[in-house]
Amino acid sequence: MSNTVETQSVEALVKQFRELDQKISHINSILGLLSWDKDVMAPKKGRSIFANAIGTLSTENFKLTVSEEMGSLLEELSKPDVNATLDEVTKAIVRERKRDYDKSKSIPAELYNEFVVxxxxxxxAWAEAREKNDFSIYQPFLEKIVAMRKQFAEIVGYEGHPYNALLDDFEPGLTVDTLTPLFxxxxxxxxELLNRIQASPHQPRKDIFSREFDVEKQKAFNRFLxxxxxxxxxxxxLDETVHPFAQNVNxxxxxxxxxxxxxNVRSAIFGTIHEAGHGMYEQNVNPDFNGTGIVGGTSFGIHESQSRFFENTVGRSREFWNHFYGDLKEHFPAELADVELDEFYRAINAVEPSYIRVEADELTYNLHIMLRFEIEKALMAGEIEVKDLPKVWNEKMEEYLGITPPTDTLGVLQDVHWxxxxxxxxxxxxxGNLYAAQLFYKIKEEMPEFDSVIExxxxxxxxxxxxxxxxxxxxFYTPGELIVRVTGEELNADYLVKYLEEKYSEVYKL
Amino acid sequence: MSNTVETQSVEALVKQFRELDQKISHINSILGLLSWDKDVMAPKKGRSIFANAIGTLSTENFKLTVSEEMGSLLEELSKPDVNATLDEVTKAIVRERKRDYDKSKSIPAELYNEFVVxxxxxxxAWAEAREKNDFSIYQPFLEKIVAMRKQFAEIVGYEGHPYNALLDDFEPGLTVDTLTPLFxxxxxxxxELLNRIQASPHQPRKDIFSREFDVEKQKAFNRFLxxxxxxxxxxxxLDETVHPFAQNVNxxxxxxxxxxxxxNVRSAIFGTIHEAGHGMYEQNVNPDFNGTGIVGGTSFGIHESQSRFFENTVGRSREFWNHFYGDLKEHFPAELADVELDEFYRAINAVEPSYIRVEADELTYNLHIMLRFEIEKALMAGEIEVKDLPKVWNEKMEEYLGITPPTDTLGVLQDVHWxxxxxxxxxxxxxGNLYAAQLFYKIKEEMPEFDSVIExxxxxxxxxxxxxxxxxxxxFYTPGELIVRVTGEELNADYLVKYLEEKYSEVYKL
Incomplete structure (x- = not known):
């Protein structure tokens, strides 16, 4: 395949570009599977050996995405007069590949490979540190990760805060300046709502989820649901891991x-519904997009809107449990013998500050996120050091949620992300919560029978x-295009605020 | 990385070669995992989509193994004066890569693609023919396969019998002239032994393995064993598939x-021990060989020696069950209540001519293989025609095993391999059986306490x-080098003949 693109017809250019895009997409699909296997299937001793093989394939794919061939093709296909003649799918693939290319081109391949390994x-190391409640096992790795992230940000470039370089990786176009007022x-x-909730005399029962629920029966219910x-x-x-996730292969x-x-019977149920939300997004992408750069969700935020919409808006609704509570009781007749539907519904919507983000309720969840947002921003700005994270974490927990984690496993070591x-x-x-609420009021408008559909x-x-x-x-659409296309307006915080107010007024009789 | 190798120092050549070898080896490791996933984990709808991704990666790897860069490096590193200066590991990798290169390079890509299709x-066609018991559906395809195999043999070249070109694919250096007298x-x-066994008045019980053994308890026993x-x-x-196999990732x-x-409780037990034999071979290769072309077993025959040694020589021995029969009875107290250890031991070593190779006992198994060997040899020499295979098959079954398959499904159509x-x-x-027996008498010599070790x-x-x-x-060693190194002599049939004679004299009181 030739790197000389200037003399070719547009048709030939598109063919060459689509073939290169397909090769990269196929390898991405494989890398997705390898990542899943590492977390779910790979035996202990093989993982570090196999990391080298994954590193090799990642590097090869990285080289393809930033190759001279890709650069020349993108340059030609991005020229306004050429771009205007492309079919819409190819145009979207060009846009996505160009985004990747521009971001990645500046990172040397050896540096990238080092980062993958x-x-x-x-x-x-994180898994071991978490198991042993020993941050020091993880610390040197995290220090290197933060250092390399800073290095990448400087290389790729950013406007304003260095954290903007990272935000853009997950939500194209998002900046500290946009996020700050929304948050x-x-x-x-x-x-303000949390204070009113805590002052309410109508508190949900707290004893329901401190009972033991047989794990095999939990598995049966989740496979049913x-x-x-x-x-x-x-x-x-559907498999099992310490930290639940969704991975698309195709x-x-x-x-x-x-x-x-x-x-904690709630953990698996709402974890499964959450990941199912991610999973259904990936399963329902146009199958013609397999083997192209536009397969998969358009951004992490839109992805989370799907998982959270199904987990919270649907899965924690009164109507959902009007339908499924009988099935749940069939699986756990003894455990739930003394629990009425209304008590169950209010209990799964109980608001209470807690240590673990993934176990947090819908309201305090966002406070966990803001804590991480502040820490990441400060790490990137060099305002705090990795070694101080356990301390900083616990201080912020006290400040935002009024509680202090008793161990690092319940604190700074809880999340896999870093x-x-x-x-x-x-x-x-x-x-995701913001998008989900905005979609919620839209679907209720277009599907007035929404509540009875769930019921x-x-x-x-x-x-x-x-x-x-x-x-x-x-x-195919960017997240910004998509939310406007579906709801008629740009992302804003009004709908989530409204949703939380309505929901908890009902649950807590405020 | 440059393709110009002539002007480089040997050190630089070796570095370039080892890097290319590592890349190919890493991708091979990944392809191994993908193949496992396809058979064990992948959901139904994803498989055909993912086949395209696997195809892309296989093609890329094939291109690397026959690349100009590989060709030039192998040419330089194979020159006697250069080769003599290489470390022993690199020398072995060069030998293995050259073998692959020479075999793969000579087949024109179009011809290879035709063969794949x-x-x-x-x-x-085979699956349909087998299901309908109609050889004529499969015949034209098998005729073309034989014709193309002959064509490949002519292109790749061989000495003596054209079948030698095929044998060499699986057992480097093996020829018809070596194999014929052994067989x-x-x-x-x-x-002769089969005739004596069938005439013996001391026949094992046949009722033990027509009973039902709870599958969950079978799983528990296999995971224990x-x-x-x-x-x-x-x-x-350890996972489950319709057709058991072992796959090394690293x-x-x-x-x-x-x-x-x-x-059939035997099926899982001896299947697990068999695959464990393959698996232990792969687990115990020098870990420094990971990411090189000399990781993994040295030939199909040596690999089978390990699976068969553990399955039959160890796993079907009296000493093995002296140790494990109590455990087995603990798992199946009701099913084995009326079965004494000696009865069990003799039942798992029962000899009986049967139609299906994969269900055959240790003695008659080799007769199934020889039948196939004779047919393949004759096909490659043009001495018989594909259309006559059902007739030839049944005649040989009668001659070797004294039984005639009632249908082609139970005869010539049973195996997928062709x-x-x-x-x-x-x-x-x-x-594998020949190697295993030769190793058996060696280990007994070096480890006189062999029987009590098992017990x-x-x-x-x-x-x-x-x-x-x-x-x-x-x-690192070729199979021929290895067997001489370990046992002091070349492969011969004396040990297997002796082993079978000793074993069945004891089981059948001959």
Whole structure:
């Protein structure tokens, strides 16, 4: 295949570009599977050896995305007169590849390979540190990760705050300046609402979820529930990991994980619904996009809008449990013998400051995110050091949520994200809540029978709406284009504030 | 990386060669994992989509193995004066890469693609023919496969019999002239022994394995047994597939599968021990060989020697069950209530001519292989025609085993191997038995307490002997070098003949 592109017809250029894009996309699909395997299947001793093989393939793929061939093709296909003649799909692929190319071109391949090997090993160290409640095992890896992230930010370049370079990786175009007022509005309202909730005399029962729920029965219930949400079991898997996640291999192979805690039946149920939300997004992308650069969700924030919409807006609604509580009681007749539907509903919507982000309620969750946002911003600005993180973490927990984690395992070591270098990732979760609320008021407008659809257990109808509006497009539209296209307005915090106010007024009789 | 190698120092050449070798080896490791995932984990809808991604990576790797860069490097590093200066490991890698290069390079790409398409279609035709018991559906495809195999043999070149070109694919250096007398000796002795066995009044019980054994209890027993054999569970996995296999990813990640049949408890036990034999070979290769072309077993025959040694020589021995029968009875107290240890031991060593190779006992198994060997040899020499295979097959079954398959499905259509072009593969199975017996008498010489080691359940000590003598070397030695090095003599049939005579004299009181 020739690197000389100038003399070719547009048709020939497109053919060459689409072939190169396909090769990269195929390798990305493979790398997705390898990442899943590492977390779910690989035996202990093989992981660090295999990290080298993953490093080799990542590096090869990285080289393709920043190759001279890719550069020349993108240059030609981005010229306005040429670009205008392209079909819409190719145009979107060019846009996505160009974004990758521009970001990555400046990172030397050896540095990138070093980063891949580092993060693979950091994942192993994180797991051990977490298990042993010993931050010092993880610290040197995290220090290197932060140092390399800073180095990358300087190389790639940014305007304003260095953290902007990272935010843009997860939500194209997002900046500290945009995020700060959205979070400020949400934070102010959340704390005000939290105070009213804590003062309410109508507190939910707290004893329900401190009981033991047999893990095998939990597995049975989750396997019963998953397909009823609209997740296609012939095009996916459900496995177990310490930290649940969703991984797409292609639109016919989407793998989600959950975890079962015998003393916390909620954890697996809402974890499964959450990951199913991610998974259904990936399963319902236009299958023609397989093997192209626009397969998969368009941003982390939009992805989280899907997981959170299904987990919280649908899964924690009164109507959802009007339908499914009977099934749950069938699985746990003894454990739930003395629990009425209304008590169960209010208990799963209980608001209480807690240590673990993934176990947090819908309201305080965003406060966990803001804590991480502040820490990441400060790390990138060099205002704090990695070695001080356990202390900083605990101080901020006290400040935002009024509680202090008794161990680092319940504190700074709880999340996997930093171990794979994912600084800038956390804000996506709260963005997801913001998008989800905005979509919620839109779907209620277009589907007035929304509540009864849930109550009848017809969740796949809601999935179909999301497929039509969001899923099918993959990365064809940018997140900014998509939210305006679907809801008619840009992202704002009004809907989430409204949603939280309405929901908790009902639950807590405020 | 430059393709110009002539002007470089040997040191620089070696560095370039080792880097290229590592890249190919890493991708091979990944392709191994992907193949495992396809058979064990991938959801239905994703498989055909993902086949395209696997195809892309396989093609890229094939291109690297036959690249101009590889060709130039091998040419330089194979020059006697240069080769003499190389370290022993690099020398072995050069030998292995050159073997691949010479074999792959000579087949024109179009011809190879034609063969791939043909074998894909042949696989479908074979499955249909087998299901419908109609050889004529498969015949035209098999005719083309044989014709193309002959064509490849002519292109690649061979000395003596054209079948030698195929044998060499699976057992480097093996020829018809070597194999024919070995098999002749083994066949004569096996048939003679079979006649005596069938005439013996001391026949084993046949009712034990037509009982139902709970599958969950079978799983528990296999998971109990596997680590006791010396298979490292921190460096491997045990999963389930319809067709059991072992797949190495690296020396710290070796994945084996088994299958559980409720009406055949033997199937899983001996299947697991067999695959554990393959798996322990891969786990115990020198870990420094990871990421090089000499990681993994040195030939199909030596690999089979390990699986068969553990399955039959160890796993079907009286001493093995002296140790483990109590454990087995604990798992199946009701099913085995009326079965004494001696009855069990003799039942798992029952000899009976049967139609299906994979279900055959240790003695008659080799007769199934010789039948296939004779047919493949004659096909390659043009002495018989594909259309006559059902007739030839049944005649040979009668001649060797004294039975005639009632249908072609139970005869010539039973094996998948020819449909993917794998002529030359079958002899590996009996080579495995020949090697295993030769190793058996050597280990008994060097470890006089061999029987009591098994009886004490110290199977890992036997694994350690194999590690020291065979496993650690990977492909560093060729199979021919290895067997002489370990046993002091070239492969011969005397030991297997002796082993079978001794074993069945005891079991059948001959």
């Amino acid at each position: 580092l993060t693979n090993n950091a994942g192993v 400020a509005q949400l934070r102010e309202k959340s704390i 998953l397909p009823k949400l609209g997740f296609d079991m012939d095009g996916g898997r 639109t016919g192979d989407v793998r989600i994980t959950t975890r079962y805690l015998k003393d 171990s794979f270098g994912g600084l800038g990732y956390f804000p996506s979760y709260s963005l 009848n257990g017809e969740i796949p109808k809601i999935k179909d709406w999301m497929k039509e509006k969001i899923h099918q497009y993959g990365k | 043909l074998t894909n279609n042949a696989g479908v 002749a000796q083994l066949r004569e002795k096996s048939i 596997l680590p006791k054999l010396g298979f490292d569970m921190d460096g491997g996995r 020396t710290g990640d070796v994945r084996i599968t088994t299958r559980y049949l409720k009406d 449909s993917f072009g794998g002529l030359g593969y079958f002899p590996s199975y009996s080579l 004490n359940g110290e199977i890992p000590k036997i694994k350690d002997w194999m590690k020291e003598k065979i496993h650690q070397y990977g492909k």
